[in-house]
Amino acid sequence: MQIDESYSSFSGAEANKSQNATEENTDIDLDDSQNECECDCECPSQLSTGWKWNTKNTIRETIIVLIMATLMFVGVHATLQNSEVMSESMLPTLEVKERVLIYKLAYTFGHEPQRGDIIVFKPPAQYYDDKDFIKRVIGLPGEKVEVREENVYIHKPDGSVIMLDEPYLNAPPNYYYMSPTIPKDEYFVMGDNRINSLDSHTGWTVKKSDIVGRAWLSFWPIDRFAHSLNYNLPK
Numbered sequence: 001m002q003i004d005e006s007y008s009s010f011s012g013a014e015a016n017k018s019q020n021a022t023e024e025n026t027d028i029d030l031d032d033s034q035n036e037c038e039c040d041c042e043c044p045s046q047l048s049t050g051w052k053w054n055t056k057n058t059i060r061e062t063i064i065v066l067i068m069a070t071l072m073f074v075g076v077h078a079t080l081q082n083s084e085v086m087s088e089s090m091l092p093t094l095e096v097k098e099r100v101l102i103y104k105l106a107y108t109f110g111h112e113p114q115r116g117d118i119i120v121f122k123p124p125a126q127y128y129d130d131k132d133f134i135k136r137v138i139g140l141p142g143e144k145v146e147v148r149e150e151n152v153y154i155h156k157p158d159g160s161v162i163m164l165d166e167p168y169l170n171a172p173p174n175y176y177y178m179s180p181t182i183p184k185d186e187y188f189v190m191g192d193n194r195i196n197s198l199d200s201h202t203g204w205t206v207k208k209s210d211i212v213g214r215a216w217l218s219f220w221p222i223d224r225f226a227h228s229l230n231y232n233l234p235k
Contacts, residue, residue, distance in 0.1 A: 079103070079104055079105055080101050080102065080103065080104065080216075081101070081102040081104055081120070081212060081213060082099060082100075082101060082102075083099070083100050083101075083102050083120055083132065083134065083215075084097060084098070084099050084100075085097065085098045085099075085100065085134060086131060087198075088193055088196055089134075089135070089191030089192075089193050089196060089197035089198065089199070090118070090134060090135070090136075090191050090192050090193060090197075091170045091192060091193040091196075092168075092170050092192065092193075093118070093136075093168050093192045093229065094118075094134065094192075094215075094218070094229070095224070098218055098220065098221070098224055099218070099219055099220035100134075100215050100216070100217065100218050100219070100229070101215075101216050101217040101218075101219060102120045102212060102213040102214065102215060102216060103213050103214050103215075103216040104212060104213035105213070106213050106214035106216075107208065107211060107213075107214070112208075113137050113140075113187055113208070113211065113214070114137065114232075114233075114235070115137055115138065115139075115140060115154075115233040115234070115235060116136065116137065116230055116231040116232050116233035117136065117137045117214050117215075117230050118134060118135070118136050118137075118214065118215035118229050118230055119134070119135065119136075119137055119187075119189065119206070119211050119212075119213070119214055119215065120132045120133070120134045120211070120212040120213055120214075120215065121133055121134075121135075121189075121206045121210045121211045121212055122210040122212065124204045124206075126204070127198075132212055133189075133198075134215065135189035135190060135191050135197070135199050135200075135206075136189060136190055136191070136192060136231075137187050137188075137189055138152060138154075138164070138188050138189060138190045138200070138233075139154060139179065139182050139187065139188025139200070139205075140182065140187065140188075140235075141182050141183065141184050141185060141186060141187070142156075142157040142181065142182060142184070143155060143156055143157065143181070143182050143188070144178065144179050144180065144181055144182070145177070145178075145179040145182070145188045145200070145201075146177070146178045146179070147173050147175060147176060147177040147178075147201060148176050148177075150172035150173060150174065151163050151164070151172070152164045152166065152173070152190070162234055164233055164234070165233075166192075166231075166233075168192055168231055169192055169193075169194060170192055170193040170194070171193065171194060171195050172194060173194035173195065173201070174194075174195055175201070177201045179200070179201075182205055183205065185207060185208045185209070186205040186206060186207050186208065187205060187206045187208070187211075188200040188205055188206075189205075189206055214230070215229045215230065216229070217229075
């Protein structure tokens, strides 16, 4: 009986040792598993977090680019207009099919059209035309314009008269015309090709509200790029 009891005691002690060893191994395994994410490798949870972060950044950057592109498009559209010359009325300054950038904000913020400016404007109602006109500003509000002996004379409100020197003309006018006083906020315009231009000498003026903008830059054809358009005439 003593032998049997000693065997039982021994077996119990061995069992306890085995259980303790198993628990220690389990602790070691748990510790090792906890330390696996502390190494340089990328565990699945880290990959998922990084993917979400990169996706958020990409979406945010895309939105910013789209907003900036939209603002630039709206800004350019509100500022500039591409116009094509469709007639010979502005020869030799502007040729048929020549393309010009129009500065649409030229006469905002208190700025007024100046004599010598080339402007694009809505056509007079009597012509039923959906295409813009392009001419040069000659007469200002309160003035009268006289065309005689192949020259243009400006009768100013103070009674003085000036003759315009216009080196840009294709040919001088071969007709006589005397305008009425130009109304407030309206302008007398003429083409540089005076003998072949449908302009204010036929009896109409341009309202400031109908002006689209001022010719700024010729960009096509390339051999006409950036040549002079506007001309400083005496005020």
